[in-house]
Amino acid sequence: MLIFDDTFPLVLGIAPRRYDEHSIAAMAAGYERFFERNEPYALLYVTPGDGALPDARSSRLIVDWLNSPRLLDFSSRLCVGSAAVVSNGAARKALGAVLMFWSPPWPLRAVATVNEGLEYCFDALRRKRLLLGPRAAVLRRVVGEHVRHIL
DSSP states (O other): OEEEOTTTTEEEEEOOSSOOHHHHHHHHHHHHHHHTTTOOEEEEEEOOTTOOOOOHHHHHHHHHHHTOHHHHHHHHHHEEEEEEEOOSHHHHHHHHHHHHHOOOSSOEEEESSHHHHHHHHHHHHHHTTOOOHHHHHHHHHHHHHHHTTTO
């Protein structure tokens, strides 16, 4: 997983193409970088268009990490909004179904496009007065540069 925080207070996470024990550990380590800042943020999580869905073992590791006390503590206190960009319609519906039964303690929305995710995150940041108008255009451009090769 790649995490870009050059867009802070928007954090951009790019999911691994394949989930396994190593990529999930790297994902957890990546989150530590912005948890250490201890400042409010919005997270835009982008899945590559050709990324594989996690298998049962990887899904279990992800759920364990999502329910870890550290992630729950920092995310519930600091995350003002999170958008998961899942371009695959079936995968997005599956995530939506999961969210019907599991509610994270931070705002999370499954979206189809990066632009839709950016708007959701920008709205969350604006509501908390963490994003001024001109900065949104700069963030949109930088995010576009980061995701151009993975979609």
